[in-house]
Amino acid sequence: MSNHPAITLHQISKVYANGTVALQDLNLEIPAAQFISLVGASGCGKSTVLRLIAGLGKVSSGNINWGIPQAARKLAFVFQDAALMPWATVRENIRLPLKLARVPKQDAQNLVQQALALVGLTNFADSYPRQLSGGMKMRVSIARALVTQPNILLMDEPFGALDEITRSKLNSDLLDLWQKYHWTVVFVTHNIYEAVYLSNRVLVMGINPGRVVADIAIDVPYPRDEEFRTSVLYNEYCRKVARCLAETMN
């Protein structure tokens, strides 16, 4: 894994037009190919951090420095809501970003086929969203992000609406893909267990104002399996994150 910073957020503040101070003096260094999670109380600015990295809004002060030249930056965003077009098939939903980028049809077809295989939905390519379970819809949403072959993946509570069993399966599948493709991942979640299982680092954010209050390295090698999830070490990490989170609420 490279330690070269892909993204550095330096003294970032974000004040929305209505005066809400969402972030204040937030510092965060994200090395290339790291999987980091942001956890924190509702309203502490987690989504704001993702949006600023994605360029969907301007910082009020501070700056975001990129270790990757603009031409080589390929960002993809996955939201909690799969937000699929109900009238279009799985294949058409996944092809949408390629269509918008005017990728030639044959290339697009190949990329969609690959993305379908990655998320295990090849046999559902011609199904409609209404015919899929919640977990399958989220897989389509992930495939739609992966089809653009990103190197930075921004995920805003992608599994928040799923049941525990589906969430746990998608966590494992996501880690398998990450180990293969080495994306830089910034993952927002309310779920401490998910954050510890997935991440190289868990960043705990405080509220009022939003900032990073703890940066906890999860020093456990990948692949991480069921054994890790049931280990004493895993529980210790979860407790540590929970304690930091509780302190932010005091």
Ligand SMILES: Nc1ncnc2c1ncn2[C@@H]1O[C@H](COP(=O)(O)OP(=O)(O)OP(=O)(O)O)[C@@H](O)[C@H]1O
């Ligand atoms: N467009 C906006 N205009 C004004 N205030 C906003 C806007 N977007 C977010 N905020 C405010 O900024 C703060 C941070 O919001 P943000 O959505 O980043 O938090 P969050 O940690 O992702 O919350 P949650 O966990 O509930 O999704 C909140 O107080 C929110 O109300």
